[in-house]
Amino acid sequence: MPDARSRLFACKNIYDLSGTEALFVEAVKDSVLHHSRNCGFYAGLLKQRNFNIDLIRRAEDCAKIPAIPASFFKYHEVLSVSEDDIDVHATSSGTQGQKSQMFYDKNSISAGIHMVTNVMRYFGFISFWPTNYIMLGYEPSDENEMGSVKTAVGMTRFAPAIKKVFVLRHTASGYEINRFGILEALQRFGKEGWPLRLIGFPFYLYYMLKLMKDEGIEPLKLNKRSLVLLGGGWKQFDELTIEKGTLYEMTEEMLGIPMKNCRDFYSAVEHSVAYAECENHHMHAPIWSRVFIRDVRTLEPLGYGQPGFLSFVTPLVTSAPLTSVIMGDLAVMHEGKTCGCGIETPYFKVIGRAGTSRMRSCAIAASEFAGEVL
């Protein structure tokens, strides 16, 4: 029989937390044991914390597994498999400070593909209709190792592609914005009438819609099966302070894609479980992970409505000890039934980056000294 982890990632009812709890706990315990046997650092960490795996009986107990800050992986390469088994090297798309990076083996990639396929199937996003694509990000190239590029390209497998147009085109001198290419493609796709999928960074969707407005291009009425799948951080908006809702409204106005077909995904190289927005734009916890919001002082798990560190437990990755991680994001968790979309698992909202206070101090701040801390 396949191991607990493979069975968990093959599950199609992706929000049945209670029905899969035993499987989840078994997979997580296997994951902890795997990393402690194959990663010296992880074994040392469990020893430092006197961690006793027998205390993990229910999913909620998983919060007790020592959690590693995602930033740790920016500075240290720690693996739980031999280097020969590494299949994919992915980096974060961050533009400032130290980039995150992660190494994945075949095992992790295959579970990840199962996971994403199940998400797309759950929401009815797997389609046999020929589809055009506008990729809101980088065109793949040999040098580009960003996780977001690999994911975005992977996401084009769920509806047969007629044509793919990239917002950032790879040229001999590096990346450049394909301004005319995308405007021309949009108008052509509008006339052709096939569904269009826009996939990638929210920032480039905003850029594109704004470009349409600035150039006086008439709003399009795209095929109603068209989809917008976003991911990879809203960081670029820090200065612009554009709201997600505003962006979706603009999309509906300029492209005719209904707001419920616009979905953002949360994911990171240190935690590659994909959290898809439901039709009400909430990110519910799926069966592959447990989401804990932790007190920013004690790291103890908090209840609904209280802000803290976003942290996750998942058995997804076998190549590095990512079983329990604390992200550099602050978030709040809400009770599932308050959403109303029919999915009953709790959902989280990211409220900002950790450690980005405007320090009222004249002592030099860590953020201006060495890039981000987390």
Add this chain to the structure above:
Amino acid sequence: MKEALSMLPAMLQADLEAREITPEMVIGAADKLSRSMRKEELAAALAATGMEYETAAGLVEQAITELGRPSLLKKLERELGNDPFTPVEVEKGVWEQYQPLGVLTHIAAGNAAGLPAMSVLEGLLAGNINLLKLPGGDEGISTLLLFMLVEAEPRLAPYIYVFDLPSHDVESIKALSNVSDGVAVWGSDAAVSGIRAITPPGTAIIEWGHKLSFGYVTKSGESEEALHGLATDICSTEQLLCSSPQCVYYETDDRYALLDFAQRFAKIMAQVSSRYPHARIDIHSQSEITAAVELARMEEVLGEKAVIRDSEYNWSVLVDYESGVKPSPLFRNVWIMPIKRENILDILRPNIGHLQTAGLACGDEEYEEIACLFFKSGVNRITLCGEMSRGYMGEPHDGAYALRRYVRRVSFRR
């Protein structure tokens, strides 16, 4: 606002033509203000903005002293000499004197209550017309102080302009710097770079940037008193001042000796920390602290760091076996690092322009050598452990007399 800014050049020209400001006018007004300040009332007002009452009372007391006639006279005399605006014959037929820069813009920072007003006061003492851009989230204390100053001496009114502009309104800030002879900028590297980018060539930029300070302890200098002093410098300021220690260097190349030192220091931190009330730490600052401490705890597993943390999370002593200059996450979380005397320049020098105070505890025979190395590395202030944030009137700030940066030395031959 645009309209007001468009009228500014004409107004400034009229002010400049009519200029008759003297240091005595400013000192007289400040002294009157100082006498009229009611300590309890002001401390309570400050405390209402979120500051601990004791800290607020201390600040008010300091402001009352600094605004008093004796302090300001001393400052003026030390920084610009006696009668600075009267010509002195330096050679036969050649005369020199100080002149104000003219129009001085202050881009103020919000880290200390009332600091923007103090910056303007320095500009006034040097005879300038001052355009103050308030920091974001200003609670109005500076505006109130300046208002009271003008009430005390109405003739100062044409020398003070206050602008409540958001920092991202680059066009308006540019308009201010375009009509200024100098721009004094307080704040982060980002703020300083921003001002450098928009200030026309030929306009003086006076930078008061963020700084980093540290403690330095040698074997022969270590004493309970010194460690107690450093812990006090840390806890009493929450490490929020540019003179507060972010790191403490211990002269050793032995890991165990360093860890022992850290443990001795942690014991003293525990005692001292309990004596000072805690600042309210918001979720962002707290998450920065926890993130830094947790990262260090991970690296402890790798043998790169060691963490000694209070069980109530009120303070931590973070040991990095690798030496370097690094800011702490503030609020009683301090780095301890090993150092060898021959590496001081190597380690400190890359941070030139960012260093400020060193709290030094060493033997008498070591003092000169170490102090000399500090100054060569860009440190501007060496003091005793426990006195790191204590200044004196007329003290140079970040390596310069502020008033001298707000004036020109002019000459004439007749």
